[in-house]
Amino acid sequence: MRLPESAPRIAQRRSGRSPPLQRYPCHRDPADSAADSLAPCRQPSPTAPQISQRAGVHPAPPLDHHYLDRSPKHFRDMNKLPSRQLTFRALLFVIVVSVSVYFLPRTSENHYVFEEGRPWSYALLTAPFDIPIHLDSLSAARIRDSLQTHFEPVFTRDITAEKTIVSDYTTRLNSTTGLDITPSQRNQIIREIRNIYENGIVDRDTYSKIASGRLPSVRFIHDNVAISMPTSAYLSAFRAYEHLDSIFRDKGMHQALSATHLSEILQPNILIDTVTTRRLLEEALQKAMAPVGIIQQGERIIDKGDIVTTRLATVLKTYEEIADERGKGTISQHYYPLAGQILYMVILFGALYGYLCIFRRDYFDDDRTVLFIMTIMGLFTLFAFAMQAAFRTGLYITPFTIVPILILVFLDSRTAYFCHLIQVLICAIITSFALEFVFIQFIAGVVAIDSLKDLSRRSQLIRTAALIFIAYAACYAAVEIMQSGSLSKTEGRIFGCFAINAILISFSYVLMFLVERVFGFTSRVTLVELSDINNPLLRELSEECPGTFNHSMAVSNLASAAAGRIGANVQLVRTGALYHDIGKIKNPAFYTENQHGVNPHDALDQIQSARIVTGHVREGLALAEKAKLPQMIRRFISEHHGAGMARYFYTTYCNAHPDENVDPAPFSYPGPNPQSKETSLLMMADAVEAASRSMPEHSPEAISALINKIIDSQIAEGLHNESPISFRDVSTIKEVFAQRLRTMYHSRISYPELKKASSAEADNKKL
Template identity: 40%
Template sequence: MPQAFKKNIRTLLGFLLVAVLITLLTPGNGGFRYQFSKGKPWQYDLLTAPYDFPIYKAESELSLEQDSIREAMKPVYTYDEEIMALMLAELKDEYHARMSKSIPHAYYIYVHQELRRLYTRGLIQADQLVNLREREKLEINLVGKENIMKREPITRFYSLKEAYEQLYDNKPNALDADLLQQMDLSRYLRDNVLYNEDLTQKLIQAELNDLSPSVGLIQQGERIIDKGEIVTPYTYNLLRSLAQEQDKRSGGTLQQWSLRIGSLLSMGLLFFVLGLYLILFIPSFVQQRKNMLFLLISLFIFVGLTAVNIHYDLFNQYIIPYVMFAIMMRTFFDSHTSLITYIIMVLASAIFIAEPLGFILIQVVAGLVALIALQTLSSRAQLIRAAFLVYLFYTIVSLAITIMNEGGIRHDYWVIQLYFAINLIFLTFTYILAFIVEKIFGYVSNVSLVELSDVNTPLLKELSEIAPGTFQHSLQVSILATEAASKIGGDVQLIRTGALYHDIGKIKNPSYFTENQGVNNPHNLLSCEESAQIIIRHVTDGIALAQKHNLPPQIIDFIRTHHGRGMTRYFYNTYCNQHPDQEVDPTPFSYPGPNPWTKEQGILMLADAVEASSRSLKEHTEDGIRLLTNRIIDSIVSEGLLNDTPLTFKDIQTIKEVFLIKLKTMYHSRITYPEKQ
């Protein structure tokens, strides 16, 4: 299977994966797609009930009623009859075993009868009795014989302490309290009215189950709200009830899965068409993985944020700065790529919007305005101006849509202006975001290239002061290269910046290069091999300087490749002439390379060689310039130094013609002004 085909399949699968991930972001898209707030105008068209649905109580109201049920519910206690029998039997056994000889039988009879009375009334733990009184629970549900439950007042029951006191307070006068104490009466007191948590909760749950969650019914076709009307508390409850009913009807059903699959198919189709378009018409974009990664992440963020926002009703959709996507794409790519990707992103986001037509119109117009404003992106200030233009056209288009639909301007139109203003604030941060993306993905934007092209930057200023001849050479090379790039479809700004920096390594040894030499030539004191090494070293010195000053990798590549694996021909030929009988090794006279591999790097190699050689012409006639240009370029081509670039023979011919015209202009002769007689 061809490698290109595999790469195209991976590209399409990447888009499909993003569509699947966005679909999975939300539980389903069958819910309520309208956004609304109490006291705010309704932004959509007339809404009628699509089917009968109940008017659900508000969460706070329902919660209050549930709390009332829990508060009103009387706790359930169980009367344990076995406790009394157990305690009376224990009293009888204890009395006959150890008390009958010292305590008269009348005491036993009294205690037995009193315990029976107390247990029949019911004994309860003191803390529970206090709790019931504090909660003003004056009655409880008491489950007694045969599991029959009756309401009983809490005044009927005694705490263990109260029962103990009753045994002494109710004793006949004939009985002695000291003898009663000897009977250790507290041993025979134990609570027999016990709180039943399970049964209490069952009764509460039964009451809660009987609680109606609704307060009325809206019939199918009944009017709910129209555009521009204020969402009153009652209308808000109707809308909330409709949203709740739609969620209930779509949740966990075949319909929800159908809606989810529908969204996935729609989005997947849009992304598939985008992927196919990029593969067929902008193949250079998909060839770099970082480009596809940046695009897929951007699509996931903007479309995914829309899906989540609409599903969970987080904020108005016009707060999301969709145009930031177009601006970011334009910052690093051409307008064509930016436009097609932005339109697909807007269409994919519109899948989740309740009224997509107006949304698409506003976003597409605003995006087009931003791309037009950034047609020639050369400064970061343009990003700020584009953001304000987007805000202006947001306002104009939304106003036009409002007038078209309503016949005038609504009193609440200022609300959407607030959303646009927040959007504008987010858009102004594109300036910072572009810088972050440059660092993460290794891009270099036109804005950064323009800033680097400023001759007042520290490195270029140093070059102009230490090696003025090289600086002038770099300026001339940039003129030749940019004109050639513009004719054959190269990146003009990239090659201009690369040309200005391609020879910065000459700062280290400026006097060893012809354009900076005076009367004395330091090469006269060196061997050919030593001179060649100094000349070759300006490439590695330039790379080191560029890295030290944090130049982008794309600019460093121009420094690395502007001589490719070519030779220092002057010193190589001189050495060969000096040693005619020796087989000369070309390695010491060869640049380390690599050869250029992009169109722009190839153009720079040609421009550098032709401009440098043109200085050796004694007369800059058209024929002389043409012969020189053809000879230098044909030599580079024949050596195979451009084999890795996408330059065609037609491109080479165009470059020759451009160089000829530009060099003629650079070296045109001036007229001699006559002396005044």
Template identity: 40%
Template sequence: MNKYDMSERNQWKKILSRMALVLISVVIIVLFIPRNSGPQFRYDVGKPWMYGSLIAKFDFPIYKTDEAIKQERDSLLRNFEPYFNFKENMESAQMTRFFEDFTGGLPGMPATYTNIVADKLHQLYKSGIMGATEFSSIAQDTTKMIRVIDGKTAYSVRISRVLSTMTAYEQIYLDERLAPYRAQLQRCNLNEYIEPNLIYDKERSEAEKNDLLGQIPLASGMVLAGQKIVDRGEIVDDYTFRVLSSFEKETQRRSASTTAVPSTIAGQVIFVSLFIILFTMYLGMFRRDYFSKPRSIAMLYAMITVFPILVSLMIEHNVFSVYILPFAMAPIFIRVFMDSRTAFLTHIVMVMLCAAAVKYQYEFIIVQLVAGLVAIYSLRELSQRGQLFKTALFVTLASCAIYFALQLMTDNTFTTIDNSMYKYFVINGIMLLFVYPLMLIIEKTFGFISNVTLIELSNTSKDLLRRLSEVAPGTFQHSIMVSNLASAIAEKIGAKAQLVRTGALYHDIGKMQNPAFFTENQNGVNPLDNMSRIDAAHIVINHVTDGLKLAEKYNLPGVIKDFISTHHGAGMTKYFYVSYRNEHPDEPIDDSLFTYPGPNPFTREQAILMMADSVEAAARSLPEYTEFSISNIVNKIVDGQLKEGYFEYCPITFHDIAMAKQVLIERLKSIYHTRVSYPELKKPALKRDDEE
């Protein structure tokens, strides 16, 4: 297979993978979106109708409010008579036990008192005895009636005429005939012979209650198809509120039918697909650098998928309010790792997809768009924790302000403003602070690096840099100089200054393996002079591979490793190569023995480092530092790199290179203090004595 066929195959593979990503995103989002179709309006009693004229498209009943239905239920239940079965055999069983236990009479009492107690127990059982639990739940209302079933007959009894097991026991001691012997009666434990003979019939009571409640009509009127419900600007009164609520309820009931669900899903698929396809087109047309990187596009699609899923779950299960979700977190991540325009467009797509599951879409979209814009504007670069606190505060204040404005536009008065939403905005701002710890997860998952991490890595007291300063102090100072030059160039041309600064600090860490073989660490003696040119070149070239090994050992990010591998590109160690050719003019030379492993720079920041590194090293060898000598060496080195094709696959412009040379010249002039040579004062000639 030739190179062209391979390229075409890779192109088709990339296209198919992106199509699969779009399809998976659409399926996942649609799978979670609730199936609540129909119109979704926001309205309150005493406030104007904000939408157009609403006409009924079908007949529907006007449902009563929950409060009205509850009042009718309570009214019916006050007259409801629960059923109790009268157990006649309960008395006979307990009386038999009583006479068996006291055949010799009650202790300490005359024999006639046994019959008196038995007669009292008979009267109690005749009145009816209920369990303490059932009695306490009914007896609160003394006018309450119960329905007693005795065989095939049923009759109503007022609860005040019925006894509980406790009151029945107390009635025995209230009998005047037994008053003289109360102490003796207490020792007889007469409560053991008092058992309920009115047993609650739960099944019959519940059936009767359900039949009674089933007679309550849920509706009080009808609205016919074609009838106007409300018009724009009309004040929503109690009746109109009931009609609108009934209309939404009936619409949802109809949409739950088997014919409505497929149409709802079809609409959701079209809605979600349209936004994701438009987002994909934007990436393919305007952000191909992100579109070609699997990790970048994975993070973008993860952002526009995760939040709609969370919103759908919260709506479906009625958990808290969707306004506590920190939607501004997504544009913050994308702004920090990518750019503002992509962050804003991603935020728009994400909010619109979330709105498909939210009831009051207009309000939700406006609030979240403002929050996202404020987050992007207030956090251009995340380099300190304090910046995140400011952003969270600004987002919270902006959300509160825009919501307050929306309320004023619809309520027209301060007295009716709903303040319950503001607590959700505060919670949202607090949750937005979790951006800081989550950023590490995003970096590890998708291979990005933030300014916070770069600043931490550029701390010269870190293990690797501290070791570099101790083992190879000359290389460390060279790296500091290069980092300052490179970051100055990056700031001038609009590149990532902190990234190139950090990369410059680590680009020569491989020299720690053999520091004495590099000029900046030597004190007059160069051990390479006593070695063959090939071996010397091998040692110098190896500082790139040694640096990559150290970077791997210390878990440095991939973008920092790229600076190590590209700062010499696929160039040659010209000093040793030219020397070898001069020494062996007639021998064939294997150029790979004198060539760095590469690759050449493929980002602007890597190109900046290559220029700054080469120029700074060459400037050290200048015999004198004048404006001409510095300008000459800078132009010679940078133009040579450009001519040899080091920047061929790097997105750096001629204008960027010209600005880079200008910055290098100015900075080196400042570093080496070049100045105009001052003229020497000529001494006057001495006069001879005869001239005086």
């Protein structure tokens, strides 16, 4: 059978021109990579009864709700979004913009982003007012440390406490009985205590500084005159007691010191004057930190291209502080910069929404995809802001290329490019060298996307990380050579930041796993893992249904060969084909490929047999649900027969009941019809491979006739009406199927038997 053709198509065929590619509302550009088809095309999704009516049959009995809604929710009219979805997108947009602006570093009209040792990237800046020139932070810190180290604190002598302590101890010593000391010894003890207090007793902390040499002298203020005194004679209360105990050799005097608890009575009489010390230290610091010069109003501060030295950096910071102080309370100081930041974010995220709405409308119509893109970009924006706030080179450490890698794996390369550009432009606002930053990050993103077209192994991420490091290093070196003329001023730690960045990129493999679990996406890596025949479900299929397993393997090879030719996702087709018939595990003997001489259908009527055969779709979905197979794999199970019929049992029943108006519903599969190129391709490969096994001969003509008959009949029944497959794709599929089947069923030469030599020849040979 030939495909029905319209007059324009016949004219094109006769003129020798290839027919134009059939366009659908969500058709993708063939230039996109095969990985782009991981996200299925969003088409209006008719229900199974509607598809059956289009095919000329009545609706099939509905499945349970648990298995009925298997078509993706994004197959809908893309010309109009429900108000709920529009509200969700608007709310998501507002949240991401608000959070990004909230955590964005605040700047005013008089604030500049610059780095010491780098060129000034703004226009000429002149002083609008007098600007004092202060010491730079390093010099100021050095002077401050020196002052605090050598500053003499102010102390006072507490004469009242000294007299009180000596008087109280004298009373205690005289009133204590049982002491074996003479009156002269009593006087000697009191005299030594007075001498110690005249020298001075300080607290423990002060004495530790004196003992370590950090406090060689202190000051006393008398009549507004500061007098410096050495601290060598000062003792702590504990050391004073030890001193007294050491100078008295008489046993009775030792007993007297212990019995009168002298160690508890001794208290410091040299006390630090904290208030005066702090005041004098602040005065000394203010004097030391006084401006060393002044830039007068109208004087040039810095011009574009000038290197920001340490002195200029200090002047610029002073200028910003004075400008902020003068601008307090003005609208322009607070609200204009904020308004500019909001507008900046709205424009960039609005551009992202515009791209999705115009060029990737299927993504824009899917809540899950929009949420994924906005979430990952919002989180990485906050991460970049935090890294820049924590480290001076934080933006060089931030692995920006993880965003395009994740979007490439789960969506497509074009969207990955655009999202990466938006991400880089968002973060460029917080760096002083926006052009350099955009150049380096954009090239790194291009390298990441181009080197990771088809991610199927972990080693590919390691290779990509290494290439990204090389790209970072090369771009940074190019910028340095262009600006300074050599690499002598290049900071080595920047390359260390690039190395850390490359290491962090390797963790995107973990993020892929999280994205799959949170958003329900399926990556190529997961598809490769599922295609392993040691997977428990495939192993069970090979053991319980060896014929079905061999059929699935053959269909997988046949369909994947055609998928590469029409731009479909090869890995998705290969994996989906392996699982499309897993429902036959429940009743393997009811399918001819698993039978061994006994056909259980002989004991059943046609309706019962049809119910069992069509039920393998339901059973397959149940097994897929139990095994937690991805949604896109389940679509191959539900769509590989579409809303077609078990034609053998239907025809047999009609022939057996010629006078009955046969209802086709019991003989129909639940559907839906294929919604993507991949599932359409599987339907064709499944039917062609199964039918080819019953061919009496496998000549090239017979194979081509079989392929045309099966595929043309599917198209005539409308089974592929909901799929974005084109007539050109169908023609290519037929060609690939014919080539593969001819290879599978090629004839072999017959090997001749070795004939025995005649007796005469044998005798001659003996002679």
